[in-house]
Amino acid sequence: MRVTLRFITISLIIAIFASGCVSRSAFQRKSDEAEHYATLSSNLEQDYAKLMEQQKQLALRYDELGQQLETSRNTAVTLRQDNLRAKADIARLEKILANRSAETGQAMTELRQDIDRLQEEKRHLNSQLEQEHLARQARIAQLKTTYDDLVDKLESEIKRGEVTISDLQGRLTVNMVEKILFDSGKADIKPAGLNILKRIGTILKNTADKSIRVEGHTDNVPISPRLKDIYRSNWELSTARAGSVVHFLQDRLGISGERLSVCGFGPYMPIASNATAQGRAQNRRIQIVLVPQQTQTLE
Template sequence: MNRIHWVPLFIAALLAGGCVSTGTYEKKVEEARLLDNTVKALESEYAGLLKQKEGLVLEKKDLTQNLTAALQQSADLQQDLVSARADTDRLERVLSTRSQEAGQAMAEMRQNIDRLEGDNRRLQQQITDLASQVEKERVARETRVAEVKSTYDELGSKMESEITRGEITISDLQGRLTVNMVERILFDSGRADVKPAGLEVLRRVGEILGGVKEKEIRVEGHSDNIPISTRLAQTFPSNWELSTARATNVVHFLQEKVGIPGERLSACGFSEFRPVADNATSEGRAQNRRIQIVLVPIEERVEAPPTK
């Protein structure tokens, strides 16, 4: 803004009138000077106000932009808050569900623990019972072994002469006592009836073996590989029939004459198919023609199938 320098003009006007005294003039000059200073101050203040206005306009613009940004940020934060609340609600539902599931799982786990503890107690009891049973079986087995050994010793003592002549052999393998009797002491060649001398031997053997408890007495008939002669073929078509008939007759004698219960006896024939010696020699064939009386544990007995 261009300022008009009116003070000199005012002074000049006063001088031109010629009616102003010196004192008045000086007073007016001073007033004009003060007024000019006031105007200058006002102009300076006005310029400052204009500059301040420009600054305020810029500041307002910045504030407006900041306000717009703040409002947008507030809107974004509000949206985030809504999303956060939704997530919180969802998480609370998930946590509630998981808490229920965890509670149910804990309850099931406690039930399983209780069941396992019960199973463990039963298992411990079974182990205790089994250990007791094993101990009883061990004692019983040792008793049976001792009984078999005693029977073995008794047979060896009472059948000493037959053993010495090679007519009888006795073996004890893992508690299975076997009395092996060659053919000549019991039977004539090709016959199944026990000879009188053989009956006496069978009686002594049967009385000893019959005293052994919890054992089955199995009588096995064996032959050599020489076919049955034509003369005997009608009675014994093969060595199967001959070996089985001999074993059966021995069982009959042990049951009927010695008094051994029938449920403890069994008979079987093996023909020539379980030799103990070489059938190529007469000595070997003589050893293969034999009766074996075997003490078998009761648990090995073959039970007959139930009748329908």
């Protein structure tokens, strides 16, 4: 377009010169106007080209913004869906939290009740323990008194080794060898033995909170043939001797039968070796054991 305008301008100038009817000043003026229009035309062409380029860039930008808008719309839809799901989750969690809060409140109430109950039980147990401790101290003191009384009353027999007294774990035991109570192979108490049992029984009668267990023991020498008709074995002999002691304590000293028990162990609980005469003599014995009334089982 620029070339065409310039060509037209030159053609006009030539035509004017050819006609010879235009003055030089007019010609110059027309020539300047033509040059001006040519320059103006060139500028317009440049502006047009720029506008076309801008239009192209705007079209590209328009397409780009359209894609961004579509992406934003899709994102908005996704966000709305996420928001709805989040609200639903929040509502569900709030419901769960409310239920848990109610359950926790109930659990705390029950826990406080349990704590109060346990504290009350603790106070009760502490009171019981204190009472049991005092009672135990009293029993120990009484047992010591009984022990001291027995030692005092049986001093001579203890010195001769015929009687021993022990106090192990709250169980007082009076151990008497056979010879001071019975003749060999017999279950009848000798007069000297009755005297010893009277002294022992008089003291034990005052221990009303204790049971009295009488145990009979023998050595491992079998019953002689002449005694087989009376005592089948040492079991029967040991039991008969313990029974004689129990009857004396009940019948002669008035100790309640509810406090008394009889045990015959025969040769099966020796305290010494049966290989020697001295050991066998120690194993032939009567033991009187004081035990708490509520536990009369053997241990």
